[in-house]
Amino acid sequence: MSVGLETTNILVLGKADNLHQQVLASFPLCDATEEDLTQNPHFSKLLATLSQHVDKSGLTVSLKTELDVAEEKLQNQKRQWLRSESLHRGLHEMIQEFHVRKQNTTVPPDQNMFYETMERSLRVTQCVRQLDPSSTTRQEQPSVLGLTPQQVTQLLPSEKNMQRMKQALPRQLEKHLKEKCLRLLSYYQPEWENDSEALKTNKLSHLSTLLDKEKKRTELLREICRENTVLLQRQTQLYLSELLKCVQLLQTLILDHRLKIQTDLDSKKLDYFEGKCELVLQKIKTEMVEIQLETYSPDTISAHRKIREKLEGELKACKAEKQAVESNLSSFEILGKAFEALAEEYCKLRQEIDMKNWALKELTKYNEK
Structure with missing residues (x-):
């Protein structure tokens, strides 16, 4: 019997689709949303039944x-x-x-x-x-003085x-x-x-009447402010949840498309820096030519170029000779310590020959005098 009565009360309370709104209005301090009540219908029915026995502050009748x-x-x-x-x-x-x-x-x-x-x-x-x-105080205390x-x-x-x-x-x-x-x-x-x-x-x-009106108006404004505070908290919670979803969606978009965009951007940057480097090199060459023209005459520049070509040719020949000598030296080093002793003896003989040739030249110059 009592179950049927409670069911009737619930149907009377929520005979339309605004059952969740009525439940939330009956419990303004309850931190719940319509989505929570929709996902938990039994809990919604429980709150609807409790609203028949308690007030908005949560006290029984x-x-x-x-x-x-x-x-x-x-x-x-x-x-x-x-x-x-x-x-x-x-x-x-x-x-x-x-x-x-x-x-x-x-x-x-x-x-x-x-x-x-x-x-x-x-x-x-x-x-x-x-x-x-x-x-x-209904108490007996000792006398003073x-x-x-x-x-x-x-x-x-x-x-x-x-x-x-x-x-x-x-x-x-x-x-x-x-x-x-x-x-x-x-x-x-x-x-x-x-x-x-x-x-x-x-x-x-009439002052008391005016003050009473002001008091009632203040209490009404305080109640409206309290309701607005609860509404603001709910809206803030919904706003934060939606904002979190937007942030997650934005992170997904960034992770999916950032690499493609970054590749195109890097290639464009590379082309830009290559062109800029080429431009800087051409500018350096132009400045070098201008400095040469301002410092030397055309004939001097031509002579310097010939001298440079000759020096570069001699340097190239010296490098080739050095490479050939190093190649021969490496082939001699393969022979080992025995060749090293022969090489030292050859150097001594060469020095003696040079000394005797020098003495012979000096003796010849003396005889001619």
Whole structure:
């Protein structure tokens, strides 16, 4: 029976094709997409069933009711505390303003008595509360300096001054709060500062309504901002996934076509550099010819060319002779150490023959003289 009821609820919730959108709207904090729900239909049905029992924050209906009741009690306690705290701070502000005014102007005796009585009463009351915290903490604490609340209470002003202060206090407090509210009104709308007091009072009665509207508008904008943030996160995730696919496709294109394009590019670069080198060589030759023409005359250049040709011919002949001698020397070295001894003896005999020939020439020159 319960299974059939849940199935009916799911069909009612998602009787159209927008079931996934309704599930995502019911769980805005769930980091899931329509693609995830399409690939997992059972999980989508589970979320659709849960949406009947929980709210957008993930709390159950009963827990949400208890939370609302506790929140209401907490708000009531906050209002009570804020009311008493506001009155207490208002009294202290009145005392501070009195002391400042007393330093600048002369204060009437009745006001002086009123503020001194109120300040003294507040101090004594605060001391009594510190000495006897049982009314707030329900705990007994040791006394401070051996004092008791009854001893401190004796420091209160006289009954007559207390009665006068209590009679004038509502009027003075109302005046102070009104001035404070008017300052708040001027801060909220500075253009109303120059209006009359009656008009300000009239506008002040509508200030709470205006602030309430502003608060609701702020909460609405905050909720819209939160929804836009969730939507932006989803769109960012989709964008990143699509961007990753594009990057992978681009890498594939680069890997497939880069080698072909690189080969054509390298061949074109090679042709370009070959042409550039040829151009540079021709330019160098032209510069060399120009330098020769500027340095030597045509006849000198022709003579240098002939000399160069002759020297190159002699160099070629010397290289050939050197090669032949080296070839003969290598063939002699093959004969070994025995030939080396003969070669040394031949060198000695050659030297002796040269010496005797020189001596014979010298002797012949001497005889001729």
